Amino acid sequence: MSDERQKVGGKGKASRRDFLKMALATTVAGMTVPFVHAQGSGKLRVGVIGCGGRGTGAAIDCANADPAVEIYALGDLFPDRLQSSFNRLKEQLKERCNVTPDRCFTGFDNYKGVINSGVDIVILATPPAFRPIHFRAAVEAGKHVFMEKPVAVCPAGVRLVLEYAQIAQQKKLTVVAGTQRRHDFGYRETIQRLHDGAIGDIVAAYGYWNQGGLWSVPKRPEMTDVEWQIRNWLYFTWLSGDHIVEQHVHNLDVLNWVLKAHPVKAMGVGGRQARTAPIYGNIYDHFAIEFEYPNGVRVLSMCRQI
Numbered sequence: 001m002s003d004e005r006q007k008v009g010g011k012g013k014a015s016r017r018d019f020l021k022m023a024l025a026t027t028v029a030g031m032t033v034p035f036v037h038a039q040g041s042g043k044l045r046v047g048v049i050g051c052g053g054r055g056t057g058a059a060i061d062c063a064n065a066d067p068a069v070e071i072y073a074l075g076d077l078f079p080d081r082l083q084s085s086f087n088r089l090k091e092q093l094k095e096r097c098n099v100t101p102d103r104c105f106t107g108f109d110n111y112k113g114v115i116n117s118g119v120d121i122v123i124l125a126t127p128p129a130f131r132p133i134h135f136r137a138a139v140e141a142g143k144h145v146f147m148e149k150p151v152a153v154c155p156a157g158v159r160l161v162l163e164y165a166q167i168a169q170q171k172k173l174t175v176v177a178g179t180q181r182r183h184d185f186g187y188r189e190t191i192q193r194l195h196d197g198a199i200g201d202i203v204a205a206y207g208y209w210n211q212g213g214l215w216s217v218p219k220r221p222e223m224t225d226v227e228w229q230i231r232n233w234l235y236f237t238w239l240s241g242d243h244i245v246e247q248h249v250h251n252l253d254v255l256n257w258v259l260k261a262h263p264v265k266a267m268g269v270g271g272r273q274a275r276t277a278p279i280y281g282n283i284y285d286h287f288a289i290e291f292e293y294p295n296g297v298r299v300l301s302m303c304r305q306i
């Protein structure tokens, strides 16, 4: 958690970050990227767009995955976030963090700078609202992509990502998303056994992500509302898609994977029961949904951050 972030709400002992640390190291490390060394350098140059907890962590995972990897360019909306990421990368990766000041980009156009800096791979780890346009720009420029989940927060964004996923495939670009369960050998083996019929036909399933509170960044007098919202992106639907999209997506993904299908109907409830203060933006604090899958399979999905 960065210095400006304060733990807020909930009774849970472990923060989401503490919890996720255990599960994270699989994502970028599992990405195989053939034929992409920067011309003549023998290096795989990685650019990070969105230098927060996950962007920085993914960059470290990536460097740990192969000695040919070097972190080459950084982009973040805010200079202070970029600086703290740079400090952490330099401390942990030493000379393999080969980021020079002219390859550091801030402001809303930071992604263009990173993509055009000579990198082979980009890590997209901003709040998800920005992901579709960053993904489109990366694919148009012929870059391999590791992008964090969720890949979008609205139907238009999802459609753009699907369109550019196809273009990436035509261009033979590697694209990996941070739906990390897909790269976890435990999940893969277990789900393979379910698919092989270990428990027979699945007629019902249950998915839960029930946890305590997260962090919040207090509004400083010099912050505009937009800056404050983006620094507190979790709490605003336009930035995060709400926590069912931003967080529980991992478990919804597993349910779809197990059932080899997507829901055909959904009926649910949700609301703001405990997190009603303005610092919690406009997202809900709990949801319970009943999904109906093809063949009448019923799935209960529940998530809360209280």
Ligand SMILES: NC(=O)c1ccc[n+]([C@@H]2O[C@H](COP(=O)([O-])OP(=O)(O)OC[C@H]3O[C@@H](n4cnc5c(N)ncnc54)[C@H](O)[C@@H]3O)[C@@H](O)[C@H]2O)c1
Residues within 6 Å of the ligand: 020, 024, 049, 050, 051, 052, 053, 054, 055, 075, 076, 077, 078, 081, 082, 107, 108, 110, 111, 125, 126, 127, 128, 130, 148, 149, 150, 178, 179, 180, 230, 246, 247
């Ligand atoms: N796979 C996983 O387990 C996992 C774990 C944590 C987070 N995530 C995902 O990673 C993404 C980032 O989460 P995080 O925890 O690192 O958040 P974070 O707030 O720590 O980092 C986000 C960073 O993006 C920057 N940013 C905001 N808007 C930007 C823009 N337009 N251009 C460039 N930078 C911008 C912020 O300043 C911040 O530094 C989210 O989509 C989140 O859901 C995935």
